Amino acid sequence: MKARTIILDGMGGDHAPAEIVAGAALASMQTEHKICIVGDEERIREELAKRKHNPAAIETVHAEEVIHGHDAPVKAIRTKKRSSIVVGINMVRDGQGDVFISAGNTGALMAGGLFILGRIQGVDRPALASTYPVLSGGVSLLVDSGANSECKPNNLLEFAAMGSIYMEQVMDIEKPTVGLVNMGTEENKGTMVLKSAYTMLSRSRDELDALNFIGNIEARDVPNGPADVLVCDGYVGNVILKLTEGLAWSMLKLLKRKFTANIFTKMGAAMLGGKLKELKEVFDYSEYGGAPILGVRGAMVKLHGSSNAGAVKNAILKSVPYVENGVVRRIEERMIGMEAIAISE
16 A cells, blocks of 8 residues: 555644644554644644654645634635644645645635645535445435535536445445435425426436436435435525534433432433443444545645544545545546536536
8 A cells, every 4th residue: 555645734723733743643553644733833843753653654735824713714814824734634635645634724724725736627616525424334425515615507416426435435335325405395395496406316316327316315314324425505404513512412311310319310320321322322423533625626624623633633534535536536526527517417
């Protein structure tokens, strides 16, 4: 296997650089690939010195500027040329790295991907694809999960194609099923955009055998994993993610409160301790790495802003199949064949 270079934004996220560096240190002990941390070199080296790591697997690149969460994305990419995000994406573009990972400003990452790497031919809008833990075990891929609040039908077709390739190549799912998130399962449900998207997705299945489209999916069924790829605009996708996250943690807090109410419930909690831990892990985003930004001419992964060291480590380790299996190239090949369906509509 060819050694890869993983570019890591050392300054992005709520807990940077400490948790970012801690995650890189953990990953360096488990991979033969190179990890390059971009950011304030002095602070990054101070954090590295506190942690056990493989010095041969980690290097640093200095970037004196930081794009913060409140910064206007496009302006930040254009003016903060020495920020960790811009430097990191440029390294991928210039062949100095194979994938860029960041927990920083989502809008800036999308803008940087578009302006620096460019769109894949046939892709109108890149998308953020988030792994969604399902109750039956494993994950679905939610595309788009926050990059595009309003979409055209052909955008949803693109999301389905890109998400399918990611699930095939990274999650090792053969002919992943695709569902369109809608207000009902009937094909005539939803807005004009969703009805048109349904037609395009059906044709991609029937005429090209390109997608394993299974129809509309209602929101209430999403937690059960009705499809491997769940397609929606970024507004709906982000609401689904945030609602699920909030509900999951609220339920876990409620269970904890109930189980610690008195001596008898505490005894029950002690007996069920292992199962409660398993339940927590089902909803733990950190177990599944980050969210790939699909549709740009380079591999990019967005981490949750509050990612801890474990989430960073998992994102680093799970980014390797993204690169090794040529997801970007495969998306480009697939999208060229899909253009005819989108244009004819």
